[in-house]
Structure formats: structure tokens, C-alpha cells
Amino acid sequence: MRALLLKHAALRRPLTTATAALLWALFALLTPVVALICGLFSLRPGGRARAVRIAVFALCYLTAELAGLAYAAWLWLRAGFGRRLGTPRMQEAHYALLATLLRRLYLIGSKLFNVQISAPATVTPHSCAPPSLPPTPGRPLIVLSRHAGPGDSFLLVHALLTLAHRRPRIVLKESLCFDPLIDVILGRLPHCFVGPGVRGGERATEQIGRITGTMGAADALLVFPEGGNFTPRRRLRAIASLRRRGLARASARAHHLRNLLPPQPAGVFAAVDAAPHADLVFVAHTGLDHMQSVGQVWRGLPLTHPVEVTWWTIPAERVPMEEDARLRWLHGNWAEIDAWISRAQQTESMS
Template identity: 45%
Template sequence: MLPPRIVRRLVLAPLLVVLTVVALVTLPIWLLVVTAASLRLPPPQRRGTRLVWFAVAWLTLESMALAACLGLWVACGFGGRLHRDEHQERHYALIRWFLSRVYDAAVRIFQLSIEIDEPPPGPGESSRRLTRPVIVLSRHAGPGDSVLLVHHLLTRYDRRPRILMKAAMQFDPSLDVVVNRLPNAFVPNGAAESGVLTEIRRLASGMDADDALVIFPEGGNFTPKRRLRAILRLEDKGLTEDAARARRMENLMAPRPNGALAAIDACPEADVIFVAHTGLDDLVTLGDIWRKLPMRAEIKAKWWRVRAADVPRDRDDQIRWLFDQWERIDAWVAENRPTPAPTP
């Protein structure tokens, strides 16, 4: 159960700073421990030191972000003017700075490379700036895909992302503070679908040409078990055609259409961006990361755009269209998934 906000501010936020100081002071010890723990692995697979360096970098950046949040809170009259545009822009700038530093650390430590095939601009549009609000529908697989997606929206397209997240994400102190000051939504586990759709409509209905609503229609990270459960759920509802289509998709779970369609209905002038990506699909748990993290992390992604005028408006047509796009993502992932390295 998530602690009340006052507890998170007075306990979790200071605890993060303390953990950062302890991690920095004891860094040599942790490096020795993980080096010893990974001696059983062949030298190219000894990834423990990289994970420790990244963890310390992440903690340090989180603590710096928390300090910046405190300064912004004081600067806007101890929270009294948080919702004014200029203070909102400062918080987006803070997220942009944080994610850029995380990205830079990942590039250096994990030799991360990202190759993105992006949608071409339309008439009168620059390559970096579309002129309409967008709804971004992405597959959900592997660690950090949402971080990389939001980073790209902020830095390349200068968008203000709006995201629907699980309430448990608020255990992360800096995320808890800065995201709750911006138009986002946290949804508790077991929340009624009607409440989730209400939040999606709220986020989508207020968008302008600077905004991007990010939704993961699968509802969670892909795993084979979750894929099977999604198929069985469709069969239990009597949606045999959708279930059959879901079975043919080997790399994705069947999309849950209600959230995406609620966003489209609430902001009919928005273009829709679909995101396919692959590269770290097999790294779901900490154990996977410890055993399988490659020496060079390579991520490929493809984005394509459906203009608002080309989005179907009949619900049945929309559901078929959404499955069509998901099948396109599945085919792209199958074609571009890297060959897994042998497990040591």
C-alpha cells in the first residue's frame, strides 16, 4: 500500500539522499563485491561494475533532482504558483535535464546505441516539430523503454509528455515529486476501469500542439505468461476474432483498446504515433539484467504517424485498426529483434 504523500515527502525523499551519500562513500566496497560475485562469469560477461556505476549515477541524479524540486517549490511561493505556465515549464526543463543525464550515463556505461526510424514531417512541418497534439501508443517491453520514449519526446520534439502510470511508481521520490506537479496521472492497482478512463480523458482533453499523451495499450511489460492471459481474457469475453489475431502475434500482448480509444475520443484533433522497439526485450527482472546484459546495448525503434483525419471514428473500426497497427509492430519486432547472446 502506498504511504500518504506527507510520509513520502518526509521519509522517502530524505532516505534517498541518505542512500546516495552512503552509496558514494562505500562505492569502492560495492565495486569489490560485485567484481568478486561475477568472477564465475567469462570476462566479457562481468557486468556487475557497470550496474554499480549506473546505480550510483542514478541515485546521484535523483538526489540532485529532488534538491532542484525543493528550489522550484520555494521559488513559486512555497507551492502556491506551481500550476502557472512558467513554473510548469521549469519542471519540464528539470525532467529534460534529468533524462538527458540518465541517457548520457547509459550511453557511456552500457555503450548504449539507439537507432530510430521516425515519421517524415508533413507539409509546413519541420523534422523536429509536428504542429498538432499527439497520442503516442507504444509497446511495453524491457527496462527503460518509457524513459527513453519520454526522453525523445522532450529533447527531440520539445513536447510536454502526459503519462498514465501505476501508483507504485510514486515510491521513487524524485518521480513522485516532479510528476505530481505536472498533468499526469497515477492509477492504483485494481483501480476500476471507469476511473482509469476518466483520467485518460482528463489528460487528453486538455492537450494543445505542445503536448503528447503516452499510453501503453498492453497494460504492462510483455512476458509469455501475460501474453497468454491476454488471449484467454479475449476468449472469455467471446471475442474470438480478436483472440485469434492475438495468438498470431508472438512478440506482443493483445492491446486493450478502451484507454487508447478514450484518448482519441477526448482529443479527436490529435495525430496518433505508434512506437515499435526492440533490443532489451529479454531483460525484464533484475536477474535477467545480471545474467544477460550485453556488452553493447543496441536498441532499434520505429515510429509511424497516423494523421487525425485518417483515424477511424467508428468504435468497431477503431478496434480493428488498433489490432492492425499492433500486428504491424509485431512483424517489425520479429524482423528487427537481435539474435540473443548465448547464456554463459
């Protein structure tokens, strides 16, 4: 059934949209009940009230989901029943819709869960340069970020749209098709859904090359080279997989990474080859990575420390073209992200 739904949007979208509507009705009924029960148990003033916060955010998220789907339907009508969805005007309208929804959800999430973003003054202890992005208009960007903790991809897309003023082209897991708003909006914009297994990775590599090769000066490709959220268990599985495949050097590099999964270079290099004029941006963050299970999310909300983030930009002409040198370059930058995370976490534990 899952494979059938993933293959046929005409079957998948009515089902996922109906599910979102039913969940909205459920949370609309339950949220006041949860708030009342919490009040009867006399939660102390200023207490975390996790159940209420999560229920309210879920209701707000589902409301944004349904409102976004309604507006997307209106855009489809305006586009001549979908015939002009690929025009620049319609593309901009969909990016504007995505930016508006993410901005409002970010504001709600920051209030409910105390999400604060803190950018350090410098990239590394050995540098005086603050994190910066090339000005727009300029070159297209290929953004390579770690992937850890709930909501980090939403925060990155929000930052690209509203702070960097870039139009993101996102590489994301195929299972996110089951979010109807992501499915509909990204289905009308350049994107890449990555399926499981070797075949899914090969198809994704080809698709990444296609969507990167057509990027303009205001576009940015967002890639998570780890292929999934970091957990210590996944890290050990990745190291064991590299050993089984006889990749001793890659296994040794992965073993030295404490906070990251080893990067998967195929998609990254497909993007670089397709857009050799694009600058590369490496993104490191910490503050959400301690929430790796449902229980940890429950205990970790609201946040007690800001989300620390940094990044550095590498001009296109400084990206190696020879395969071995490029691989060393990728792993070197990945090791720098790992070291920065360790330093940031150590500082947080001392505060």
C-alpha cells in the same frame, strides 16, 4: 500500508525521500568496495564488470534523484510556496528539470551499458518513407508504444523531451509513486497514475480524457496500451483472460501476437475522443525485451546490440470514428508493430 501511502502524499513522500537518501549513502559506501573487489579478482581488460557498472549507475541515478528533489523544492519556493506551480512558467521549469535529468542519465547509461539507439531507414519493407514526427509547433500527439524491457519508458520520455521537443503527459503505473522524484515532478505536471483492477482502469480512463483534452500543439500524451511490460507469461495470461470473458475474436487476435500483449482500447479511445485533432504515433522497439527478469538483466548488460526503434504517424483525420472500425484500426497497427519486432529480431539473430 501500501494503500495508505498511495492515498496520502504527505505520508508517502517523506518516507520515499528518506529511503532514497539512505540508499544513496549505501551505494556511495559500497560502490568503491565493489570496484576494489572486482579489481582484486583481476577482471580482464574490457570485461563486462557488471557489478561495478550497475553500482555506479545506481549511485548516479540516486544522485540525480536527490538533486532533482532539491531543485524541485527550490521551484516550489519560487512558486510562492507552491501557489503558482500551475502557471506556464513553472510548468516549463519542471519540464526543463525533467529533460536535464533524463539527458544526463541517458549519457551515463549509454557509457556504462552500451545503449545505442538505431532508427531504421524505413518503417516497413513495403514503404520508402523514413520514420518522422510532425514538426513543432503543430498538432498535439498521442503516442502509443509497446512496453518491454528495463528503461524503455525513460528512453521514450527522453526522446519526446529532447528530440521531438514535446511536453509529455505520461500514463504510468500507480506503483511508480514510490519513486520520489517521479512522484513530485509528475505530481506537478499533467499525468495519470493507473491503479490495479477494473476500478483503477475506469478512473484512469476518465483521467486520461481530462489530461488529453487540454493538450496544446507542443504536448504529447504517452500511453502504453499493453498496461505493463511484455513477458511470454503475461501474454498467455492475457489470452486466457480474454477467453474467460467470452471475447473470442479479441482472444484470437491476441493469440497471433508473438511479441506484444493485446492492447487495452479504453484508455486509447478516451484519449482519441478527448483530442480528436491530435495525430497518433505508434512506436515499436526491440533490443531491451530479452531482459524480463533480474537474472536476464544481469546477463544482458552491457548491451551487445543497439536498441532498434521505428514509428509511424497517422494524421488525426485518418483515425476511424466508428467503434468497430476504430478497434480494427488499433489492432491492425498493433499487429504491424508485432511483425516489425519479429523482423528486427530475426535480423539481429543473423548478425
